[in-house]
Amino acid sequence: MKQISLADLRPLPLGQVYRLIEPGPVVLVTTALHGRPNAMAMSWHTMMEFEPPLVGCVISGRNATFEVLKTTKECVIAIPTVEIAEKVVRCGNTSGRKVDKLARFRLTPLAASRVKAPLVAECYANLECRLVDARMAEKYNFFVLRVLKAWIDPSRKRARTIHHMGRGVFMVAGRTIRLPSRMK
Amino acid sequence: MKQISLADLRPLPLGQVYRLIEPGPVVLVTTALHGRPNAMAMSWHTMMEFEPPLVGCVISGRNATFEVLKTTKECVIAIPTVEIAEKVVRCGNTSGRKVDKLARFRLTPLAASRVKAPLVAECYANLECRLVDARMAEKYNFFVLRVLKAWIDPSRKRARTIHHMGRGVFMVAGRTIRLPSRMK
Numbered sequence: 001m002k003q004i005s006l007a008d009l010r011p012l013p014l015g016q017v018y019r020l021i022e023p024g025p026v027v028l029v030t031t032a033l034h035g036r037p038n039a040m041a042m043s044w045h046t047m048m049e050f051e052p053p054l055v056g057c058v059i060s061g062r063n064a065t066f067e068v069l070k071t072t073k074e075c076v077i078a079i080p081t082v083e084i085a086e087k088v089v090r091c092g093n094t095s096g097r098k099v100d101k102l103a104r105f106r107l108t109p110l111a112a113s114r115v116k117a118p119l120v121a122e123c124y125a126n127l128e129c130r131l132v133d134a135r136m137a138e139k140y141n142f143f144v145l146r147v148l149k150a151w152i153d154p155s156r157k158r159a160r161t162i163h164h165m166g167r168g169v170f171m172v173a174g175r176t177i178r179l180p181s182r183m184k
Numbered sequence: 185m186k187q188i189s190l191a192d193l194r195p196l197p198l199g200q201v202y203r204l205i206e207p208g209p210v211v212l213v214t215t216a217l218h219g220r221p222n223a224m225a226m227s228w229h230t231m232m233e234f235e236p237p238l239v240g241c242v243i244s245g246r247n248a249t250f251e252v253l254k255t256t257k258e259c260v261i262a263i264p265t266v267e268i269a270e271k272v273v274r275c276g277n278t279s280g281r282k283v284d285k286l287a288r289f290r291l292t293p294l295a296a297s298r299v300k301a302p303l304v305a306e307c308y309a310n311l312e313c314r315l316v317d318a319r320m321a322e323k324y325n326f327f328v329l330r331v332l333k334a335w336i337d338p339s340r341k342r343a344r345t346i347h348h349m350g351r352g353v354f355m356v357a358g359r360t361i362r363l364p365s366r367m368k
Contacts, residue, residue: 016350022227023347023355024208041367043206046230048242048324056240056326058232085363093366136320140232140328142240163207163347163357166200168365171207173347174358179269181352182277183225 004121004153006110012125012150017053018184020079020125020150021045025161026088026170028078028123029059030102030109031068032116037109039078039101039120040065041092043164050184053147055129060141064096069143073131074115077145078123082160082172087122089168114148124159126151188305188337190294196309196334201237202368204263204309204334205229209345210272210354212262212307213243214286214293215252216300221293223262223285223304224249225276227348234368237331239313244325248280253327257315258299261329262307266344266356271306273352298332308343310335 012020021027030039044058055077059066069075080088087105094101102109102118109118112128119126128151133144163171196204205211214223228242239261243250253259264272271289278285286293286302293302296312303310312335317328347355 019350022208023349024206043367044230044232046228046240046242048228048326054324056230056242056324058230058240082361085361089363089365089367093364140238140240142232144324160358162361164365164367165207165360166203166368168362168367169360170363170365171360172358174344174356176349176353176355177266177269177346178352179273179354180277181273181348181354183227183273183348183352184350 008153009151010154012152014053014147014150015051017127017147017150018047018050021047021055023161024163025079026164028080028088028091028120029065030076030078030117030120031065031072032118033068033072037100037102037118038064038068038096039091039107040096041088048144055145055147057143057145058141059143069131070134070137072116074117075129075145076112076115076117076119077127077129078120079125079161080123082162084122085162085170119151124153124156192337193335194338196336198237198331198334199235201311201331201334202231202234205231205239207345208347209263210348212264212272212275212304213249214260214262214301214304215249215256216302217252217256221284221286221302222248222252222280223275223291224280225272232328239329239331241327241329242325243327253315254318254321256300258301259313259329260296260299260301260303261311261313262304263309263345264307266346268306269346269354303335308337308340
């Protein structure tokens with residue numbers, strides 16, 4: 001895979017973000033605390049509003065990210081494809097409390113434009129997010145994020161996202177069909 | 185498609201429900217008010233807890249289901265596959281305020297065991313749900329549902345769910361891969 005820099009990415013209009021999140025891909029969530037980056041794998045997320053895009057997500061209190069997100073109020077949702085599925089799973093299997101997972105699994109952090117958390121160069125899309133509602137964090141580990149800026153890699157023609165089905169089984173995005181939907 | 189009855193379905197252990205919701209399929213949400221069933225298409229949902237399974241979902245106040253769910257505190261999440269994708273989209277395109285959508289689109293309601301909302305016979309899986317938290321309904325149209333009972337059609341060997349990508353484009357679930365995940 002060629003080395004990607006921010007100049008290779010294209011800003012995605014915020015009103016299009018739902019098209020990335022709605023199909024339910026496994027994502028990476030990156031954070032940064034005192035300059036130290038971290039990344040976790042996440043599948044429990046949903047769109048909550050089209051524009052400005054809101055994403056709701058569940059991040060367990062057992063994850064290092066839980067406290068860092070509450071403290072910094074910033075993260076990046078990075079959307080990987082099947083080419084790096086193994087790195088994503090290894091991020092999910094490892095705690096970031098002692099390990100720089102991005103470095104260990106050779107994922108390249110890129111400076112984001114609006115938050116201190118890094119983009120992940122190898123990911124198809126990256127969403128810079130601000131925490132806007134943590135009222136359900138104590139009871140449900142549920143956070144509401146607002147997407148401030150979205151990036152997409154225009155060199156990827158067919159982004160085969162991965163979708164977790166439990167017990168180490170992942171569905172890979174298949175063919176697309178077009179139906180006369182009046183849904184947005 | 186052969187006619188399915190409740191006897192053809194198998195109860196799914198509640199701890200397995202996340203394996204259906206987590207990959208992000210388009211689902212139907214059925215309700216019943218005064219014996220009158222309704223169904224809507226929904227893509228904005230997330231798992232929130234493994235067991236008892238909690239599902240968070242966004243249902244717009246523009247949908248008839250919003251008020252009915254708040255009133256009856258019950259619904260069924262029915263998970264369709266690509267074979268009935270066109271019916272699902274037609275449910276999404278039509279308001280249930282004046283039309284019995286299940287009848288119009290030839291979807292078969294089956295009596296559920298724990299709620300008055302119907303199961304959908306043609307769907308691969310059906311989750312009987314109770315509304316347990318509507319505190320975020322006003323601000324975000326967000327509801328927390330508890331799955332009381334889950335049914336799966338054991339005759340389906342390969343359930344090709346559909347995943348909304350916006351503008352009438354749907355991704356059909358592709359191949360599965362296995363990776364050594366420690367995620368549940």
